[in-house]
Amino acid sequence: MYVCLSPDKWKTKTVAKFEPEKYECQSAVGSLVVIGIGLGCLAGVFLLIAFIVYKGRYHIKHRMLLVRSLQPYDRLPDGEDFVYDAFVAHHVDNRLWVINHLLPFLEQQRKLRLCIHERDFLPGNFIADNIVKNIKVSRKVILLFSVDFVNSEWCLFEATTAYNRIIAEGASSVVIIMLEDIRHRPVDNTIRNLLLAITYIEWENDRNGRPEFFRKLLDALQ
Amino acid sequence: MPDNKITKEYGKRCEVKHNYDAYVSHGSSDRDRQFVRMLANILEQEPFNFHLFLPDENLIDKDNNSIISETIKHKCNRLLLVMSKDYAVDKMSDFTVNVALDIPNCRRDRKIIPVIIDRQCGLPVMINHLTSADFTIPEALTWVLPRLCAALRAPISKPSQIKRRTT
Numbered sequence: 001m002y003v004c005l006s007p008d009k010w011k012t013k014t015v016a017k018f019e020p021e022k023y024e025c026q027s028a029v030g031s032l033v034v035i036g037i038g039l040g041c042l043a044g045v046f047l048l049i050a051f052i053v054y055k056g057r058y059h060i061k062h063r064m065l066l067v068r069s070l071q072p073y074d075r076l077p078d079g080e081d082f083v084y085d086a087f088v089a090h091h092v093d094n095r096l097w098v099i100n101h102l103l104p105f106l107e108q109q110r111k112l113r114l115c116i117h118e119r120d121f122l123p124g125n126f127i128a129d130n131i132v133k134n135i136k137v138s139r140k141v142i143l144l145f146s147v148d149f150v151n152s153e154w155c156l157f158e159a160t161t162a163y164n165r166i167i168a169e170g171a172s173s174v175v176i177i178m179l180e181d182i183r184h185r186p187v188d189n190t191i192r193n194l195l196l197a198i199t200y201i202e203w204e205n206d207r208n209g210r211p212e213f214f215r216k217l218l219d220a221l222q
Numbered sequence: 223m224p225d226n227k228i229t230k231e232y233g234k235r236c237e238v239k240h241n242y243d244a245y246v247s248h249g250s251s252d253r254d255r256q257f258v259r260m261l262a263n264i265l266e267q268e269p270f271n272f273h274l275f276l277p278d279e280n281l282i283d284k285d286n287n288s289i290i291s292e293t294i295k296h297k298c299n300r301l302l303l304v305m306s307k308d309y310a311v312d313k314m315s316d317f318t319v320n321v322a323l324d325i326p327n328c329r330r331d332r333k334i335i336p337v338i339i340d341r342q343c344g345l346p347v348m349i350n351h352l353t354s355a356d357f358t359i360p361e362a363l364t365w366v367l368p369r370l371c372a373a374l375r376a377p378i379s380k381p382s383q384i385k386r387r388t389t
Contacts, residue, residue, distance in 0.1 A: 092359075099361050118362040123355040123373045124300070124332035130353050 084115040086175070086221060087138035089158035091148035092118075094179060098144065105214055112221070127154060135161050139173075140221055143194070146179040150187045160190050166197060175220040176200035242275040243374055244335070245298040247318035249309030257339050257357075258304055270371055274302070287317065294321045299378050300333050303349070306340040319346050331378050335370070 004010040010018060053060065086106070090098050095118060106112045115138055121130040131154075135141055141162040149155045162174045178200045182191075201216045248258045255278065265272045275298050283289060294301060301322035309315050322334050336345050336354035345354065355370045356362065 095359065095361060117353075118356070118359060119365040119369070121353045121369070122332070122376075123337075123353050123369055124335040125353050125373075126329060126351055127353050128351065129329065 082137055082139045083113070084120075084134065084138040085112040086140045086142050087115040087135050088142045088144065089149075089155065089162065090116075090144035091146060091152050091155050093148045094144055094146055097179060102142075106217075106221075110218065128157065131158055132161055135165065141165055141174045142221075143174065143176045144179055145176060145182055145191070145200070147182060147185070149179075150182055150185070150191055156188055156190065159188075159194060163190055163194060166194075171198055172220075174198055175217070177217070178202045241273075242298040243272045244300040244302040245275045245294050245318070245322075246277070246302045246304060247315065248277075248304035249306050249312055249315075251306070251308045254304060254306050254309060254339070257306075261304075261337075264367070265371070265374075272371075272374055290318070291321045294318060300335055300374065302335050302337060302374075303345075304337045304339060305343055305345060305354075307343045310343045310346075316346055316348075319348055323348060332373060332376060333378075335373050337370070 002015040004013055004015060004018065088098055088102065095116075098116060103114065103116075106114055115134045117130070120134065121127075135158070143149075143159060143162055149159075165173045174194070176194060176198050183195065187195075201213060201220065204210060204213055246258055246262070248254045258276065258278075262274050262276055264270070266274060275293060277284060277290070281290070281293075301318060303315065303319060305315070319334060324331065324333055328334070334349055334352065336349055336352055338345075338354050338356045338358060341358045344350065345352070355366050355373070357366055359366075
């Protein structure tokens, strides 16, 4: 007859009477394996989710922004102080048209402030500096297309600077007035691109078309 | 306090004590002199009160190029170049422009102010990229004088304020 020595519970009792509890028979390793597999699966799932989120983080941000952007933005007031309402780029030979037609309507009637190189360019400065600086501080740029304009180098420079304005700020910052029809003449690429990018306003020589012309001009300058 | 008396030069050294607002470089024809006289009358009176250096009146030795250079460089703030068809072929116009040309600082200081009194007379090549005060455009005559005065009045930076690049 055999007597147990340990554990203390079963001391001095016979082996025949040994009745282990159920949990004592299960091997510890098995339960550990089960728990381990469970935890491992959980971790795997987490890792998968983390990987997906990492790979698609920009898409997720984009979706969130789109949801937020359903509200319209308020347009902020302009940070730059504009000195002039419009810069008038014209050839010297067209100055009479500017002085007799544009100035009375825009400056005297509508109280806008125009930049005209005969009046507002400081002598002694570089011409290029004057052009670039004044276009920068003008709200809009008016290009007066004529045969003289497209043949003059400084006028082309003004057109190129205006074109850069379009790239930076959009096509609404430049207005083209067609004084003479130059569409069917060979012109510089910049002029051609400008004509394609912006709708121009044609100047009518007869007086009946004038109110319409001025109305269109004013709309474009808003 | 600059006074309005005509200051003459004696000998080789310049005895002029005040700084002039501009050296007026112009041709020797009567028409040019008349124009310069008229312009000086306007600019030296109220309300402008500019102090102009007129070679006809202020220079005794007109052939002494070194005195002219010294005056333009050190005694006058700017060069007022009155360009006409006659002066365009005169070597003096090129000379005064070359003396006054200060390439490192010309962009900031506006040292040369071209004034045009003849249509289609070109500016010297060295300054044909500068905006000029054009007296030949009748529609712009009311504007040209204020522009000229604004250009003459602008401050010049002193040489000590100019940073020199050291390599």
